[in-house]
Amino acid sequence: MAHWTPGPFETLEYDRADSARRPTGLTVIVPCFNERQAIESTLDLLADTLRDAELPWEIIVVDDGSTDGSGELLRNRSEIRLLRHRVNRGYGASLKSGIRHARHELVAIVDADGTYPISRLPEFITLAEHADMIVGARVGSAAKHPTLRRLPKWVLNHFAQWMTRQPIPDLNSGMRVFRKSVVERFLNILPDGFSFTTTITLAMLTNNYVVHYEPIAYHPRVGRSKIRPIRDTLRFVQLILRTGMYFAPLRVFLPVATVFFLGFLVTLSLDVYHGNLNERTLLLLVAATQLGMFALLADMIDKRSG
Template sequence: MMDSDDGFSLIVPVFNEELAIADTLDRLREIIGDQRHEIIVVDDGSTDGTSEILAQRSDIRCLRHAENLGYGAALKTGIRAARHELIAIADGDGTYPLEEIPALVRRLQSYDMVVGARIGDNVQYSRIRSFPKVFLKLYAQWIARHPIPDLNSGLRAFRRRVVLSYLKVLPNGFSFTTTITVALLANRHPVEFRPIDYAKRIGKSKIQPIRDTIRFAQLIVRTGIYFAPLRVIMPVAWLFFVAAAASLYNDVFRLGDLTDSSLILLGAGTQITLFALLADMVDKRSSS
Protein backbone atom coordinates (compact mmCIF):
# COMPACT_ATOMS: atom_id res chain seq x y z
CA MET A 1 0.00 0.00 0.00
CA MET A 2 1.04 3.60 -0.60
CA ASP A 3 2.24 5.48 2.45
CA SER A 4 -0.28 7.57 4.33
CA ASP A 5 1.16 10.95 3.40
CA ASP A 6 0.70 10.09 -0.30
CA GLY A 7 3.59 12.32 -1.33
CA PHE A 8 7.17 11.84 -2.40
CA SER A 9 10.56 13.53 -2.34
CA LEU A 10 12.42 14.02 -5.62
CA ILE A 11 16.19 14.31 -5.27
CA VAL A 12 18.21 15.90 -8.08
CA PRO A 13 22.01 15.79 -7.56
CA VAL A 14 23.83 18.38 -9.66
CA PHE A 15 27.41 19.35 -10.38
CA ASN A 16 28.13 22.07 -12.96
CA GLU A 17 24.78 21.72 -14.76
CA GLU A 18 24.14 25.39 -15.56
CA LEU A 19 23.14 24.53 -19.15
CA ALA A 20 20.37 22.11 -18.21
CA ILE A 21 19.21 22.55 -14.62
CA ALA A 22 16.72 25.40 -15.12
CA ASP A 23 14.92 23.59 -17.94
CA THR A 24 14.97 20.35 -15.94
CA LEU A 25 13.32 21.97 -12.93
CA ASP A 26 10.70 23.68 -15.12
CA ARG A 27 9.85 20.35 -16.74
CA LEU A 28 9.58 18.68 -13.34
CA ARG A 29 7.09 21.29 -12.17
CA GLU A 30 4.89 20.67 -15.21
CA ILE A 31 5.11 16.89 -14.89
CA ILE A 32 4.45 16.56 -11.16
CA GLY A 33 1.71 19.18 -11.08
CA ASP A 34 -0.41 19.29 -7.94
CA GLN A 35 0.72 15.97 -6.48
CA ARG A 36 2.12 16.38 -2.99
CA HIS A 37 5.90 16.43 -3.25
CA GLU A 38 9.15 18.23 -2.59
CA ILE A 39 12.07 18.76 -4.94
CA ILE A 40 15.47 18.58 -3.25
CA VAL A 41 18.36 19.77 -5.39
CA VAL A 42 21.76 18.88 -3.96
CA ASP A 43 24.47 21.10 -5.42
CA ASP A 44 27.63 19.04 -5.09
CA GLY A 45 30.10 21.94 -5.03
CA SER A 46 29.39 23.36 -8.50
CA THR A 47 31.94 25.86 -9.80
CA ASP A 48 29.95 27.23 -12.75
CA GLY A 49 26.70 29.21 -12.60
CA THR A 50 24.59 26.37 -11.21
CA SER A 51 24.52 27.75 -7.66
CA GLU A 52 23.31 31.15 -8.84
CA ILE A 53 20.52 29.58 -10.89
CA LEU A 54 19.36 27.49 -7.94
CA ALA A 55 19.45 30.48 -5.59
CA GLN A 56 16.79 32.16 -7.72
CA ARG A 57 14.33 29.28 -7.35
CA SER A 58 11.75 29.40 -4.57
CA ASP A 59 10.05 26.15 -5.59
CA ILE A 60 12.85 23.81 -4.46
CA ARG A 61 14.87 22.89 -1.39
CA CYS A 62 18.49 23.52 -2.26
CA LEU A 63 21.22 21.79 -0.27
CA ARG A 64 24.83 22.59 -1.06
CA HIS A 65 28.16 20.86 -0.48
CA ALA A 66 31.07 23.24 0.03
CA GLU A 67 33.16 21.01 -2.22
CA ASN A 68 32.59 18.21 -4.70
CA LEU A 69 32.02 15.05 -2.63
CA GLY A 70 30.58 12.81 -5.34
CA TYR A 71 27.29 11.72 -6.88
CA GLY A 72 26.58 9.19 -4.15
CA ALA A 73 27.37 11.68 -1.40
CA ALA A 74 24.88 14.13 -2.93
CA LEU A 75 22.19 11.44 -2.98
CA LYS A 76 22.92 10.52 0.64
CA THR A 77 22.49 14.16 1.67
CA GLY A 78 19.16 14.31 -0.12
CA ILE A 79 17.92 11.00 1.28
CA ARG A 80 18.72 12.01 4.85
CA ALA A 81 16.94 15.34 4.36
CA ALA A 82 13.85 13.92 2.61
CA ARG A 83 10.52 14.47 4.35
CA HIS A 84 8.64 11.68 2.59
CA GLU A 85 9.02 7.91 2.77
CA LEU A 86 8.80 7.56 -1.02
CA ILE A 87 11.79 8.96 -2.88
CA ALA A 88 12.61 9.40 -6.55
CA ILE A 89 15.98 10.42 -7.97
CA ALA A 90 16.78 11.95 -11.35
CA ASP A 91 19.82 13.58 -12.92
CA GLY A 92 19.76 17.23 -13.88
CA ASP A 93 21.49 16.82 -17.26
CA GLY A 94 18.42 16.33 -19.46
CA THR A 95 19.11 12.68 -20.33
CA TYR A 96 16.27 10.90 -18.55
CA PRO A 97 12.53 11.02 -19.42
CA LEU A 98 11.30 12.90 -16.37
CA GLU A 99 7.68 12.23 -17.30
CA GLU A 100 8.20 8.65 -16.09
CA ILE A 101 8.73 9.74 -12.47
CA PRO A 102 5.06 9.67 -11.34
CA ALA A 103 4.67 6.14 -12.73
CA LEU A 104 7.83 4.95 -10.97
CA VAL A 105 6.58 6.34 -7.66
CA ARG A 106 3.16 4.73 -8.07
CA ARG A 107 4.79 1.32 -8.57
CA LEU A 108 6.22 1.58 -5.05
CA GLN A 109 2.84 0.27 -3.92
CA SER A 110 4.22 -3.17 -4.81
CA TYR A 111 8.01 -2.79 -4.78
CA ASP A 112 10.81 -1.48 -2.57
CA MET A 113 12.57 -0.02 -5.62
CA VAL A 114 11.53 0.69 -9.21
CA VAL A 115 14.31 1.33 -11.72
CA GLY A 116 13.93 3.13 -15.03
CA ALA A 117 15.86 0.71 -17.25
CA ARG A 118 17.43 2.31 -20.33
CA ILE A 119 16.16 -0.33 -22.75
CA GLY A 120 13.39 1.68 -24.42
CA ASP A 121 12.92 2.35 -28.13
CA ASN A 122 14.98 5.56 -28.11
CA VAL A 123 18.21 5.10 -26.18
CA GLN A 124 21.18 7.31 -27.07
CA TYR A 125 24.53 6.50 -25.51
CA SER A 126 27.98 5.36 -26.58
CA ARG A 127 28.00 1.63 -27.40
CA ILE A 128 31.80 1.60 -27.08
CA ARG A 129 31.65 3.11 -23.60
CA SER A 130 28.99 0.63 -22.52
CA PHE A 131 30.76 -2.46 -23.92
CA PRO A 132 32.89 -3.24 -20.81
CA LYS A 133 29.79 -2.92 -18.64
CA VAL A 134 28.17 -5.87 -20.44
CA PHE A 135 30.54 -8.28 -18.68
CA LEU A 136 30.21 -6.46 -15.37
CA LYS A 137 26.43 -6.63 -15.67
CA LEU A 138 26.56 -10.38 -16.28
CA TYR A 139 28.74 -10.78 -13.21
CA ALA A 140 26.36 -8.62 -11.14
CA GLN A 141 23.42 -10.74 -12.31
CA TRP A 142 25.27 -13.86 -11.20
CA ILE A 143 25.89 -12.35 -7.76
CA ALA A 144 22.30 -11.13 -7.36
CA ARG A 145 20.73 -14.23 -8.97
CA HIS A 146 18.37 -11.92 -10.83
CA PRO A 147 18.22 -10.36 -14.32
CA ILE A 148 19.43 -6.75 -14.29
CA PRO A 149 18.41 -4.86 -17.46
CA ASP A 150 20.10 -1.66 -16.25
CA LEU A 151 22.64 -1.78 -13.44
CA ASN A 152 23.26 1.91 -12.79
CA SER A 153 20.29 3.91 -14.06
CA GLY A 154 20.04 7.34 -12.44
CA LEU A 155 16.24 7.45 -12.72
CA ARG A 156 14.56 5.36 -10.06
CA ALA A 157 12.23 5.42 -7.06
CA PHE A 158 12.60 3.64 -3.73
CA ARG A 159 11.47 3.53 -0.14
CA ARG A 160 13.55 5.71 2.16
CA ARG A 161 13.61 3.28 5.09
CA VAL A 162 14.94 0.49 2.86
CA VAL A 163 17.83 2.52 1.43
CA LEU A 164 18.67 4.04 4.81
CA SER A 165 19.40 0.53 6.10
CA TYR A 166 22.17 0.21 3.48
CA LEU A 167 23.42 3.80 3.51
CA LYS A 168 26.62 3.08 5.46
CA VAL A 169 27.90 0.67 2.77
CA LEU A 170 26.89 2.76 -0.26
CA PRO A 171 29.76 4.61 -2.00
CA ASN A 172 30.01 8.38 -2.42
CA GLY A 173 30.80 8.18 -6.13
CA PHE A 174 28.91 7.29 -9.32
CA SER A 175 28.61 3.66 -8.20
CA PHE A 176 25.93 4.47 -5.63
CA THR A 177 23.14 3.28 -7.94
CA THR A 178 25.04 0.12 -8.92
CA THR A 179 25.58 -0.85 -5.30
CA ILE A 180 22.01 -0.27 -4.18
CA THR A 181 20.76 -2.31 -7.15
CA VAL A 182 22.93 -5.32 -6.27
CA ALA A 183 22.30 -4.92 -2.53
CA LEU A 184 18.51 -4.96 -2.79
CA LEU A 185 18.41 -7.83 -5.29
CA ALA A 186 20.94 -9.93 -3.35
CA ASN A 187 18.85 -9.50 -0.21
CA ARG A 188 15.64 -10.39 -2.03
CA HIS A 189 13.90 -7.02 -1.89
CA PRO A 190 11.15 -6.67 -4.52
CA VAL A 191 12.62 -4.62 -7.38
CA GLU A 192 11.01 -3.78 -10.72
CA PHE A 193 12.72 -2.60 -13.92
CA ARG A 194 10.58 -0.46 -16.25
CA PRO A 195 11.82 0.34 -19.78
CA ILE A 196 12.58 4.01 -20.45
CA ASP A 197 14.24 6.07 -23.18
CA TYR A 198 17.55 7.86 -22.71
CA ALA A 199 18.64 11.06 -24.47
CA LYS A 200 22.03 12.55 -25.20
CA ARG A 201 23.16 14.64 -22.24
CA ILE A 202 23.35 18.44 -22.27
CA GLY A 203 26.88 19.57 -21.49
CA LYS A 204 30.03 17.55 -20.85
CA SER A 205 29.89 14.15 -19.17
CA LYS A 206 31.54 13.85 -15.74
CA ILE A 207 32.36 10.16 -16.32
CA GLN A 208 35.91 9.08 -17.25
CA PRO A 209 35.43 5.75 -19.11
CA ILE A 210 38.69 3.92 -18.32
CA ARG A 211 39.08 5.05 -14.72
CA ASP A 212 35.40 4.64 -13.87
CA THR A 213 35.17 1.21 -15.54
CA ILE A 214 38.07 -0.04 -13.39
CA ARG A 215 36.47 1.40 -10.28
CA PHE A 216 33.15 -0.07 -11.38
CA ALA A 217 34.71 -3.55 -11.62
CA GLN A 218 36.35 -3.21 -8.20
CA LEU A 219 33.06 -2.10 -6.73
CA ILE A 220 31.12 -5.05 -8.18
CA VAL A 221 33.62 -7.49 -6.65
CA ARG A 222 33.55 -5.71 -3.28
CA THR A 223 29.75 -5.52 -3.31
CA GLY A 224 29.55 -9.21 -4.16
CA ILE A 225 31.83 -10.14 -1.26
CA TYR A 226 29.71 -8.04 1.07
CA PHE A 227 26.26 -9.23 0.00
CA ALA A 228 26.91 -12.68 -1.55
CA PRO A 229 30.29 -13.90 -0.24
CA LEU A 230 29.80 -17.58 -1.10
CA ARG A 231 29.07 -16.85 -4.76
CA VAL A 232 32.18 -14.67 -5.08
CA ILE A 233 34.74 -16.48 -2.93
CA MET A 234 33.86 -20.15 -3.41
CA PRO A 235 34.78 -20.24 -7.14
CA VAL A 236 38.32 -19.24 -6.09
CA ALA A 237 38.37 -22.07 -3.57
CA TRP A 238 37.21 -24.54 -6.22
CA LEU A 239 40.07 -23.47 -8.49
CA PHE A 240 42.53 -24.43 -5.76
CA PHE A 241 40.73 -27.73 -5.14
CA VAL A 242 40.81 -28.60 -8.85
CA ALA A 243 44.51 -27.71 -9.01
CA ALA A 244 45.11 -29.79 -5.87
CA ALA A 245 43.28 -32.76 -7.41
CA ALA A 246 45.38 -32.52 -10.58
CA SER A 247 48.56 -32.28 -8.53
CA LEU A 248 47.56 -35.25 -6.35
CA TYR A 249 46.83 -37.31 -9.45
CA ASN A 250 50.31 -36.53 -10.73
CA ASP A 251 51.82 -37.35 -7.32
CA VAL A 252 50.10 -40.72 -6.98
CA PHE A 253 50.19 -42.08 -10.53
CA ARG A 254 53.44 -40.58 -11.82
CA LEU A 255 55.72 -39.70 -8.94
CA GLY A 256 54.51 -42.20 -6.38
CA ASP A 257 55.02 -39.61 -3.65
CA LEU A 258 53.10 -36.73 -2.08
CA THR A 259 54.59 -33.32 -2.95
CA ASP A 260 54.45 -30.05 -1.04
CA SER A 261 52.62 -28.30 -3.88
CA SER A 262 49.62 -30.62 -3.52
CA LEU A 263 49.41 -29.96 0.21
CA ILE A 264 49.75 -26.20 -0.28
CA LEU A 265 46.99 -26.13 -2.92
CA LEU A 266 44.70 -28.26 -0.76
CA GLY A 267 45.40 -26.13 2.30
CA ALA A 268 44.78 -22.90 0.40
CA GLY A 269 41.45 -24.19 -0.91
CA THR A 270 40.41 -25.22 2.58
CA GLN A 271 41.37 -21.86 4.10
CA ILE A 272 39.50 -19.94 1.40
CA THR A 273 36.44 -22.13 1.96
CA LEU A 274 36.51 -21.44 5.69
CA PHE A 275 36.89 -17.71 5.00
CA ALA A 276 33.89 -17.82 2.63
CA LEU A 277 31.76 -19.61 5.23
CA LEU A 278 32.77 -17.10 7.90
CA ALA A 279 31.97 -14.17 5.59
CA ASP A 280 28.58 -15.70 4.80
CA MET A 281 27.87 -16.15 8.50
CA VAL A 282 28.71 -12.49 9.18
CA ASP A 283 26.53 -11.42 6.24
CA LYS A 284 23.57 -13.43 7.52
CA ARG A 285 23.92 -12.04 11.04
CA SER A 286 24.21 -8.43 9.87
CA SER A 287 21.16 -8.72 7.61
CA SER A 288 18.95 -10.44 10.19
Protein backbone atom coordinates in the same frame (compact mmCIF):
# COMPACT_ATOMS: atom_id res chain seq x y z
CA MET B 1 6.30 1.60 -26.45
CA ALA B 2 8.37 -1.50 -25.71
CA HIS B 3 7.68 -3.27 -22.42
CA TRP B 4 10.25 -5.13 -20.38
CA THR B 5 9.42 -8.79 -19.79
CA PRO B 6 10.58 -9.70 -16.27
CA GLY B 7 11.99 -13.10 -15.47
CA PRO B 8 10.05 -15.64 -13.39
CA PHE B 9 11.79 -14.70 -10.14
CA GLU B 10 11.04 -11.00 -10.53
CA THR B 11 7.41 -11.70 -11.44
CA LEU B 12 6.94 -13.93 -8.39
CA GLU B 13 8.46 -11.41 -5.99
CA TYR B 14 6.63 -8.48 -7.53
CA ASP B 15 3.24 -10.23 -7.26
CA ARG B 16 3.88 -11.01 -3.61
CA ALA B 17 4.60 -7.39 -2.70
CA ASP B 18 2.30 -5.45 -0.41
CA SER B 19 -0.10 -3.55 -2.67
CA ALA B 20 -1.46 -1.51 0.26
CA ARG B 21 1.70 0.59 0.68
CA ARG B 22 0.31 3.73 -0.91
CA PRO B 23 2.85 6.59 -0.74
CA THR B 24 1.86 9.63 1.32
CA GLY B 25 4.48 12.03 -0.07
CA LEU B 26 7.38 12.26 -2.51
CA THR B 27 10.86 13.76 -2.32
CA VAL B 28 12.70 14.19 -5.62
CA ILE B 29 16.48 14.53 -5.33
CA VAL B 30 18.45 16.14 -8.16
CA PRO B 31 22.26 16.03 -7.76
CA CYS B 32 23.93 18.92 -9.59
CA PHE B 33 27.58 19.48 -10.43
CA ASN B 34 28.33 22.05 -13.13
CA GLU B 35 24.99 21.61 -14.94
CA ARG B 36 24.31 25.27 -15.75
CA GLN B 37 23.23 24.40 -19.31
CA ALA B 38 20.52 21.93 -18.27
CA ILE B 39 19.49 22.43 -14.65
CA GLU B 40 16.79 25.07 -15.20
CA SER B 41 14.98 23.20 -17.97
CA THR B 42 15.18 20.02 -15.87
CA LEU B 43 13.62 21.74 -12.85
CA ASP B 44 10.93 23.38 -15.00
CA LEU B 45 9.90 20.01 -16.40
CA LEU B 46 10.04 18.42 -12.95
CA ALA B 47 7.81 21.11 -11.40
CA ASP B 48 5.33 20.85 -14.29
CA THR B 49 5.21 17.07 -13.90
CA LEU B 50 4.57 17.19 -10.15
CA ARG B 51 2.16 20.13 -10.14
CA ASP B 52 -0.91 17.92 -10.59
CA ALA B 53 0.34 15.15 -8.30
CA GLU B 54 -2.20 13.86 -5.78
CA LEU B 55 0.32 13.73 -2.93
CA PRO B 56 2.60 16.23 -1.17
CA TRP B 57 6.00 16.63 -2.84
CA GLU B 58 9.27 18.48 -2.57
CA ILE B 59 12.31 18.91 -4.80
CA ILE B 60 15.76 18.81 -3.21
CA VAL B 61 18.65 19.98 -5.39
CA VAL B 62 22.12 19.20 -4.08
CA ASP B 63 24.72 21.60 -5.51
CA ASP B 64 27.88 19.51 -5.27
CA GLY B 65 30.44 22.32 -5.29
CA SER B 66 29.59 23.62 -8.77
CA THR B 67 31.99 26.18 -10.25
CA ASP B 68 30.09 27.10 -13.43
CA GLY B 69 27.44 29.33 -11.85
CA SER B 70 24.86 26.57 -11.30
CA GLY B 71 24.59 27.53 -7.64
CA GLU B 72 23.67 31.13 -8.45
CA LEU B 73 20.87 29.95 -10.74
CA LEU B 74 19.55 27.57 -8.10
CA ARG B 75 19.36 30.25 -5.40
CA ASN B 76 16.63 31.97 -7.40
CA ARG B 77 14.38 28.90 -7.57
CA SER B 78 11.62 29.19 -4.98
CA GLU B 79 10.13 25.73 -5.63
CA ILE B 80 13.21 23.80 -4.47
CA ARG B 81 15.10 23.07 -1.27
CA LEU B 82 18.75 23.76 -2.00
CA LEU B 83 21.55 21.88 -0.25
CA ARG B 84 25.14 22.89 -0.97
CA HIS B 85 28.46 21.09 -0.61
CA ARG B 86 31.38 23.48 -0.19
CA VAL B 87 33.53 21.21 -2.39
CA ASN B 88 32.76 18.53 -4.94
CA ARG B 89 32.14 15.35 -2.92
CA GLY B 90 30.66 13.10 -5.60
CA TYR B 91 27.38 11.90 -7.09
CA GLY B 92 26.71 9.38 -4.32
CA ALA B 93 27.53 11.89 -1.59
CA SER B 94 24.98 14.29 -3.11
CA LEU B 95 22.29 11.61 -3.12
CA LYS B 96 23.05 10.64 0.47
CA SER B 97 22.77 14.27 1.58
CA GLY B 98 19.41 14.50 -0.15
CA ILE B 99 18.15 11.25 1.35
CA ARG B 100 19.09 12.35 4.87
CA HIS B 101 17.14 15.60 4.42
CA ALA B 102 14.12 14.04 2.67
CA ARG B 103 10.82 14.71 4.42
CA HIS B 104 8.90 11.92 2.72
CA GLU B 105 9.21 8.12 2.74
CA LEU B 106 9.08 7.82 -1.04
CA VAL B 107 12.22 9.19 -2.71
CA ALA B 108 12.92 9.68 -6.42
CA ILE B 109 16.31 10.48 -7.94
CA VAL B 110 16.90 11.92 -11.38
CA ASP B 111 19.92 13.49 -13.07
CA ALA B 112 20.10 17.20 -13.87
CA ASP B 113 21.42 16.74 -17.42
CA GLY B 114 18.12 16.15 -19.23
CA THR B 115 18.76 12.50 -20.11
CA TYR B 116 15.84 10.92 -18.24
CA PRO B 117 12.09 11.15 -19.05
CA ILE B 118 10.95 13.06 -15.97
CA SER B 119 7.38 13.12 -17.28
CA ARG B 120 7.09 9.42 -16.41
CA LEU B 121 7.61 9.95 -12.68
CA PRO B 122 3.85 9.64 -11.92
CA GLU B 123 3.94 6.10 -13.37
CA PHE B 124 6.88 5.26 -11.13
CA ILE B 125 4.99 6.58 -8.09
CA THR B 126 2.06 4.27 -8.87
CA LEU B 127 4.37 1.29 -9.37
CA ALA B 128 6.05 2.03 -6.03
CA GLU B 129 2.91 0.81 -4.26
CA HIS B 130 4.02 -2.70 -5.23
CA ALA B 131 7.81 -2.58 -4.89
CA ASP B 132 10.66 -1.30 -2.74
CA MET B 133 12.45 0.24 -5.72
CA ILE B 134 11.45 1.13 -9.28
CA VAL B 135 14.35 1.42 -11.73
CA GLY B 136 14.13 3.06 -15.14
CA ALA B 137 15.73 0.55 -17.53
CA ARG B 138 17.20 2.55 -20.41
CA VAL B 139 16.34 1.49 -23.96
CA GLY B 140 16.82 3.04 -27.38
CA SER B 141 19.84 4.19 -29.40
CA ALA B 142 20.82 6.89 -26.89
CA ALA B 143 21.23 4.20 -24.22
CA LYS B 144 23.95 2.41 -26.22
CA HIS B 145 27.42 2.92 -24.80
CA PRO B 146 30.62 3.62 -26.76
CA THR B 147 32.58 0.54 -27.85
CA LEU B 148 35.26 1.20 -25.22
CA ARG B 149 32.67 0.85 -22.44
CA ARG B 150 30.41 -1.79 -23.99
CA LEU B 151 32.44 -4.95 -23.25
CA PRO B 152 33.39 -4.08 -19.64
CA LYS B 153 29.78 -3.07 -18.96
CA TRP B 154 28.49 -6.35 -20.44
CA VAL B 155 30.91 -8.38 -18.29
CA LEU B 156 30.07 -6.44 -15.12
CA ASN B 157 26.35 -6.68 -15.73
CA HIS B 158 26.45 -10.45 -16.27
CA PHE B 159 28.67 -10.94 -13.22
CA ALA B 160 26.17 -8.93 -11.16
CA GLN B 161 23.30 -11.06 -12.50
CA TRP B 162 25.18 -14.25 -11.66
CA MET B 163 25.89 -12.93 -8.15
CA THR B 164 22.29 -11.92 -7.46
CA ARG B 165 20.71 -14.80 -9.44
CA GLN B 166 18.32 -12.31 -11.01
CA PRO B 167 18.10 -10.50 -14.36
CA ILE B 168 19.29 -6.89 -14.16
CA PRO B 169 18.12 -4.92 -17.20
CA ASP B 170 19.94 -1.76 -16.06
CA LEU B 171 22.53 -1.94 -13.30
CA ASN B 172 23.22 1.76 -12.76
CA SER B 173 20.29 3.77 -14.06
CA GLY B 174 20.08 7.23 -12.52
CA MET B 175 16.28 7.39 -12.56
CA ARG B 176 14.64 5.41 -9.79
CA VAL B 177 12.09 5.62 -6.99
CA PHE B 178 12.66 3.88 -3.66
CA ARG B 179 11.65 3.87 -0.01
CA LYS B 180 13.81 5.99 2.26
CA SER B 181 13.55 3.54 5.17
CA VAL B 182 14.95 0.73 3.02
CA VAL B 183 17.87 2.68 1.55
CA GLU B 184 18.81 4.12 4.96
CA ARG B 185 19.66 0.58 6.04
CA PHE B 186 22.56 0.58 3.55
CA LEU B 187 23.52 4.25 3.72
CA ASN B 188 26.79 3.64 5.59
CA ILE B 189 28.14 1.34 2.85
CA LEU B 190 26.92 3.29 -0.18
CA PRO B 191 29.83 4.99 -2.00
CA ASP B 192 30.19 8.71 -2.64
CA GLY B 193 30.87 8.32 -6.37
CA PHE B 194 28.92 7.26 -9.46
CA SER B 195 28.74 3.67 -8.20
CA PHE B 196 26.03 4.61 -5.68
CA THR B 197 23.27 3.32 -7.99
CA THR B 198 25.11 0.08 -8.76
CA THR B 199 25.64 -0.60 -5.07
CA ILE B 200 22.04 0.04 -4.04
CA THR B 201 20.85 -2.25 -6.84
CA LEU B 202 23.07 -5.11 -5.66
CA ALA B 203 22.32 -4.44 -1.99
CA MET B 204 18.56 -4.59 -2.47
CA LEU B 205 18.60 -7.63 -4.77
CA THR B 206 20.88 -9.68 -2.51
CA ASN B 207 18.67 -8.82 0.48
CA ASN B 208 15.47 -9.94 -1.28
CA TYR B 209 13.84 -6.53 -1.63
CA VAL B 210 11.35 -6.11 -4.44
CA VAL B 211 12.95 -4.32 -7.41
CA HIS B 212 10.91 -3.62 -10.54
CA TYR B 213 12.41 -2.46 -13.85
CA GLU B 214 10.41 -0.16 -16.08
CA PRO B 215 11.70 0.52 -19.62
CA ILE B 216 12.33 4.20 -20.35
CA ALA B 217 13.71 6.26 -23.20
CA TYR B 218 17.14 7.81 -22.67
CA HIS B 219 18.02 11.15 -24.25
CA PRO B 220 21.44 12.57 -25.18
CA ARG B 221 22.77 14.60 -22.28
CA VAL B 222 23.05 18.38 -22.26
CA GLY B 223 26.63 19.39 -21.48
CA ARG B 224 29.73 17.32 -20.94
CA SER B 225 29.71 13.84 -19.41
CA LYS B 226 31.62 13.40 -16.16
CA ILE B 227 32.12 9.64 -16.64
CA ARG B 228 35.74 8.53 -17.17
CA PRO B 229 35.47 5.13 -18.93
CA ILE B 230 38.74 3.40 -17.90
CA ARG B 231 38.92 4.71 -14.33
CA ASP B 232 35.23 4.21 -13.64
CA THR B 233 35.20 0.69 -15.17
CA LEU B 234 38.05 -0.36 -12.86
CA ARG B 235 36.14 1.13 -9.94
CA PHE B 236 33.00 -0.76 -10.98
CA VAL B 237 34.94 -4.07 -10.93
CA GLN B 238 36.25 -3.28 -7.45
CA LEU B 239 32.81 -2.18 -6.35
CA ILE B 240 31.00 -5.32 -7.51
CA LEU B 241 33.59 -7.60 -5.91
CA ARG B 242 33.41 -5.64 -2.65
CA THR B 243 29.62 -5.59 -2.67
CA GLY B 244 29.55 -9.28 -3.52
CA MET B 245 31.81 -10.09 -0.58
CA TYR B 246 29.55 -8.03 1.66
CA PHE B 247 26.17 -9.36 0.56
CA ALA B 248 26.84 -12.69 -1.22
CA PRO B 249 30.20 -14.05 0.01
CA LEU B 250 29.45 -17.64 -1.00
CA ARG B 251 28.87 -16.57 -4.61
CA VAL B 252 32.26 -14.82 -4.67
CA PHE B 253 34.55 -17.09 -2.65
CA LEU B 254 33.25 -20.61 -3.33
CA PRO B 255 34.02 -20.54 -7.10
CA VAL B 256 37.58 -19.42 -6.32
CA ALA B 257 37.91 -22.13 -3.67
CA THR B 258 36.60 -24.67 -6.21
CA VAL B 259 39.25 -23.62 -8.75
CA PHE B 260 41.99 -24.11 -6.15
CA PHE B 261 40.55 -27.49 -5.17
CA LEU B 262 40.43 -28.65 -8.80
CA GLY B 263 44.03 -27.52 -9.15
CA PHE B 264 44.84 -29.58 -6.06
CA LEU B 265 43.25 -32.69 -7.60
CA VAL B 266 45.19 -32.22 -10.84
CA THR B 267 48.55 -31.74 -9.12
CA LEU B 268 47.80 -34.59 -6.70
CA SER B 269 47.17 -36.99 -9.57
CA LEU B 270 50.46 -35.91 -11.17
CA ASP B 271 52.27 -36.37 -7.85
CA VAL B 272 50.82 -39.87 -7.46
CA TYR B 273 51.88 -40.70 -11.01
CA HIS B 274 55.45 -39.50 -10.37
CA GLY B 275 55.56 -40.89 -6.84
CA ASN B 276 56.47 -37.55 -5.30
CA LEU B 277 54.26 -35.22 -3.21
CA ASN B 278 54.92 -31.62 -4.29
CA GLU B 279 54.69 -28.57 -2.01
CA ARG B 280 52.49 -26.89 -4.61
CA THR B 281 49.86 -29.59 -4.08
CA LEU B 282 49.71 -28.93 -0.35
CA LEU B 283 49.54 -25.17 -0.89
CA LEU B 284 46.57 -25.58 -3.26
CA LEU B 285 44.77 -27.74 -0.70
CA VAL B 286 45.40 -25.24 2.10
CA ALA B 287 44.26 -22.34 -0.09
CA ALA B 288 41.07 -24.15 -1.15
CA THR B 289 40.26 -25.09 2.45
CA GLN B 290 40.89 -21.61 3.84
CA LEU B 291 38.85 -19.90 1.12
CA GLY B 292 35.99 -22.34 1.59
CA MET B 293 35.96 -21.85 5.36
CA PHE B 294 36.22 -18.08 4.95
CA ALA B 295 33.25 -18.11 2.56
CA LEU B 296 31.13 -20.10 5.03
CA LEU B 297 32.15 -17.86 7.94
CA ALA B 298 31.39 -14.68 5.96
CA ASP B 299 28.02 -16.09 4.93
CA MET B 300 27.15 -16.92 8.55
CA ILE B 301 28.08 -13.39 9.66
CA ASP B 302 26.04 -11.91 6.81
CA LYS B 303 22.98 -14.00 7.68
CA ARG B 304 23.28 -13.17 11.37
CA SER B 305 23.65 -9.42 10.78
CA GLY B 306 20.76 -9.48 8.28
